[in-house]
Amino acid sequence: MKIPLSYSWRSLWTRRLTTILTLAGITLVAFVFAAILMMAHGVEVAMVDSGSDDNIIAIRKSATSELTSQVDRESANILKTHGEIAHGADGKPLVTSDVLVVINLFKKVSHDLSNVSVRGLSPEATQLRPQVKLSSGRMFQFGTHEVIVGKSVSQRFDGCEIGGTIRFMASEWLIVGVFDADGTSFESEIWSDVEQLMPAVGRPIFNSVTMRLTDPNQLDALKESVQKDPRTQSVDLKREKAFYAEQSKNLAGFIRILGTIVTVIFSIGAIVGAVITMYAAVSNRTVEIGTLRSLGFQRRSILSAFLIESTLLAVIGGLAGIALASLMSFVRISTVNFGTFSELAFGFELSGQVIISTLIFAVVMGFLGGFLPAVRAARLSIVNALRSS
Amino acid sequence: MKVLKLAIKNSFRHSLRTILTIIGISIAVMSFGFIRTVVTAWNAGVAASASNRMITSHSVSIIFTLPISYRDQLLKVPGVSGVSYGNWFGGVYKDPNDFKNFFPRIAIDPESFFSLYPEFILPEDQLAAFKKDRNACIVGQKLATEHGFKIGDIITVEGDIYPGTWDFVVRGIYKGRDATVDETQMLFQWKYLDEKVGQTQPGRTGQAGWYVLNVQNASDLATVAKTVDDMYANSRASTKTQTEKAWQQSFVSMSSAILTSLTVMSYVIIGIILLVLTNTIVMATRERIREYAVLKTLGFSGRHIIALIGGESMLIAVAGGAFGLLLTFPATGGFAKAFPTWFPIVVVEPLTIALAVASAIVAGIVAALFPSMRILRMKIVDGLRTIG
Numbered sequence: 122m123k124i125p126l127s128y129s130w131r132s133l134w135t136r137r138l139t140t141i142l143t144l145a146g147i148t149l150v151a152f153v154f155a156a157i158l159m160m161a162h163g164v165e166v167a168m169v170d171s172g173s174d175d176n177i178i179a180i181r182k183s184a185t186s187e188l189t190s191q192v193d194r195e196s197a198n199i200l201k202t203h204g205e206i207a208h209g210a211d212g213k214p215l216v217t218s219d220v221l222v223v224i225n226l227f228k229k230v231s232h233d234l235s236n237v238s239v240r241g242l243s244p245e246a247t248q249l250r251p252q253v254k255l256s257s258g259r260m261f262q263f264g265t266h267e268v269i270v271g272k273s274v275s276q277r278f279d280g281c282e283i284g285g286t287i288r289f290m291a292s293e294w295l296i297v298g299v300f301d302a303d304g305t306s307f308e309s310e311i312w313s314d315v316e317q318l319m320p321a322v323g324r325p326i327f328n329s330v331t332m333r334l335t336d337p338n339q340l341d342a343l344k345e346s347v348q349k350d351p352r353t354q355s356v357d358l359k360r361e362k363a364f365y366a367e368q369s370k371n372l373a374g375f376i377r378i379l380g381t382i383v384t385v386i387f388s389i390g391a392i393v394g395a396v397i398t399m400y401a402a403v404s405n406r407t408v409e410i411g412t413l414r415s416l417g418f419q420r421r422s423i424l425s426a427f428l429i430e431s432t433l434l435a436v437i438g439g440l441a442g443i444a445l446a447s448l449m450s451f452v453r454i455s456t457v458n459f460g461t462f463s464e465l466a467f468g469f470e471l472s473g474q475v476i477i478s479t480l481i482f483a484v485v486m487g488f489l490g491g492f493l494p495a496v497r498a499a500r501l502s503i504v505n506a507l508r509s510s
Numbered sequence: 511m512k513v514l515k516l517a518i519k520n521s522f523r524h525s526l527r528t529i530l531t532i533i534g535i536s537i538a539v540m541s542f543g544f545i546r547t548v549v550t551a552w553n554a555g556v557a558a559s560a561s562n563r564m565i566t567s568h569s570v571s572i573i574f575t576l577p578i579s580y581r582d583q584l585l586k587v588p589g590v591s592g593v594s595y596g597n598w599f600g601g602v603y604k605d606p607n608d609f610k611n612f613f614p615r616i617a618i619d620p621e622s623f624f625s626l627y628p629e630f631i632l633p634e635d636q637l638a639a640f641k642k643d644r645n646a647c648i649v650g651q652k653l654a655t656e657h658g659f660k661i662g663d664i665i666t667v668e669g670d671i672y673p674g675t676w677d678f679v680v681r682g683i684y685k686g687r688d689a690t691v692d693e694t695q696m697l698f699q700w701k702y703l704d705e706k707v708g709q710t711q712p713g714r715t716g717q718a719g720w721y722v723l724n725v726q727n728a729s730d731l732a733t734v735a736k737t738v739d740d741m742y743a744n745s746r747a748s749t750k751t752q753t754e755k756a757w758q759q760s761f762v763s764m765s766s767a768i769l770t771s772l773t774v775m776s777y778v779i780i781g782i783i784l785l786v787l788t789n790t791i792v793m794a795t796r797e798r799i800r801e802y803a804v805l806k807t808l809g810f811s812g813r814h815i816i817a818l819i820g821g822e823s824m825l826i827a828v829a830g831g832a833f834g835l836l837l838t839f840p841a842t843g844g845f846a847k848a849f850p851t852w853f854p855i856v857v858v859e860p861l862t863i864a865l866a867v868a869s870a871i872v873a874g875i876v877a878a879l880f881p882s883m884r885i886l887r888m889k890i891v892d893g894l895r896t897i898g
Binding site: 138146150185289291400455 | 779
């Protein structure tokens with residue numbers, strides 16, 4: 122015979138103070154666990170979604186990031202001529218040769234200098250990166266010292282509004298627009314005309330070349346012909362999305378490792394809390410358990426009733442933790458991106474996987490915490506249990 | 511004294527519960543110490559910087575370099591008694607996905623480096639060998655142990671900022687004067703970098719990533735910075751001169767969001783210590799309500815009751831705190847092993863220990879507060895009437 126669920130539920134309610142204290146512990150742990158997963162996921166969203174599966178990025182072999190890569194003008198021009206590359210409505214190949222430099226700007230809140238990426242692009246870049254949309258102002262004019270700034274740059278750095286100017290390397294740049302890029306890393310960049318940026322910063326070499334293929338499956342064919350040409354042998358081609366995924370691995374991985382260590386330690390604390398609560402619940406209810414047994418409930422039913430009680434506690438704690446953590450999705454923070462050596466803004470991103478992982482984690486905590494006390498409850502002999510005061 | 515004895519006896523009436531609570535607290539204290547140590551390890555570079563050194567770098571950002579001709583001009587600036595320079599080399603050593611292979615590789619000037627950085631200790635003969643060979647390099651003791659580098663070994667690095675395959679011969683192994691010196695670096699001759707870059711990219715020669723200035727008088731720091739930056743204000747390679755501490759700080763502050771969230775987490779941990787302990791004390795007092803009522807009937811005052819409950823709470827808290835501190839050292843040691851080159855200096859600070867102890871004690875007091883109040887306010891009759 123099974124003990125009804127309401128028994129477990131009411132038992133929790135009877136000892137409210139203890140229940141709430143244990144619940145608070147589990148909620149805190151679930152919150153930290155979910156927040157860390159959301160942070161790592163946010164880094165991945167910001168970085169991986171910057172790339173598209175249809176685009177191919179060319180960087181120098183052995184370069185670990187776009188910033189340390191070098192592609193000279195000759196190679197860039199040869200890459201443009203390959204037959205696999207798509208052409209725009211105006212008949213020009215859909216290719217952008219980018220220069221990426223890092224400059225210092227003052228932050229709004231702390232007034233500290235911090236690094237920001239400035240990207241120079243070719244006119245075709247907007248067709249290659251459709252996720253970038255102007256939210257206010259207009260696009261910069263090619264051939265002038267005009268720039269547009271990403272949303273998070275304009276929010277976090279001093280003087281980065283439309284009409285403002287940015288000075289570096291004895292040159293001045295007028296901000297004419299602010300753009301939105303679906304939360305991707307482009308939002309942490311400043312965009313300008315590559316042909317203006319190159320002479321201004323004294324860089325005769327591009328950092329990367331990004332191109333669109335007529336058929337995304339032709340990557341291997343293109344790779345082969347690029348490798349055969351001795352003039353472009355130093356260049357490596359990658360799918361843009363895969364490239365950005367590779368770039369995010371270090372940062373997201375670091376957050377995960379540190380986060381896992383911390384939550385594992387935390388969860389031991391929470392499990393101990395649950396064990397204490399459940400042992401107390403068992404010893405307080407010895408007579409009650411004896412009564413249940415003499416009414417004909419089996420050991421198995423007692424065991425499952427106590428396990429259900431602790432699991433119920435954990436599920437409520439887990440849900441409360443997720444609810445708290447979901448508030449974090451309004452928060453956007455920034456950290457250094459080792460790939461571009463500048464600040465990357467990202468949010469805490471909630472996903473179905475984060476919710477499921479947190480719930481599983483909470484249930485495991487509750488189950489482990491309730492197991493030993495439940496075994497003790499099930500093992501009590503009827504006579505002794507009824508006799509205890 | 512008798513009250514203390516009773517408190518000790520009380521805390522072992524439910525020995526399983528007490529032991530579990532102690533385990534819970536020690537794990538929380540350990541993770542508190544662990545997280546704080548990680549945060550201080552992050553700031554280690556700032557703590558290790560010397561007050562008599564200033565760094566001059568390109569005003570736009572670290573990725574731009576300065577002409578080597580600045581060196582002689584900087585030497586003439588009043589207050590500057592020595593100048594050295596360096597370049598970040600980067601590159602890829604073996605598998606870049608292995609954290610172990612990510613150690614700093616820096617081009618330096620062997621003639622001036624060691625007088626500006628007296629904390630880097632290299633034997634005389636090794637220094638001579640390092641200066642003699644153009645492609646010589648020296649590695650830190652920690653790095654050498656980690657990778658098994660010996661004198662005469664060749665380290666091959668695939669360049670990224672400076673393309674090509676680079677071979678370096680280990681000619682020396684340096685040691686730090688004290689624990690704050692980063693022993694995970696590889697240093698090699700700036701001239702080797704300059705000559706080899708000249709062969710493939712002639713336009714990139716004669717460039718230093720940053721200059722290190724030796725300023726003996728602290729009062730000169732501000733004027734030196736201003737003189738130097740004014741000198742180059744209108745050139746294409748304008749400079750930013752700051753103390754070594756501020757320069758190191760600028761790297762740390764870029765990851766300040768992660769540091770802030772870690773710090774917040776360490777406070778959440780104190781909250782968890784409190785919850786676990788309060789839970790135990792609340793349960794223990796509830797079970798013993800009748801006993802407290804008997805004690806009150808016998809004439810024991812409120813002070814005795816507080817001492818009894820508080821003593822038990824403190825006993826558990828302090829035991830947990832002590833075990834937790836003991837566990838902190840192996841935990842941080844393991845972390846230092848996992849990220850040997852990311853965090854070259856991992857030391858548990860005295861302040862961390864003090865804070866961990868303090869938080870355990872505070873938790874002990876706070877946890878006893880609520881249950882003691884309850885017992886003090888309770889009417890004796892109600893207490894006697896209670897059924898556990």
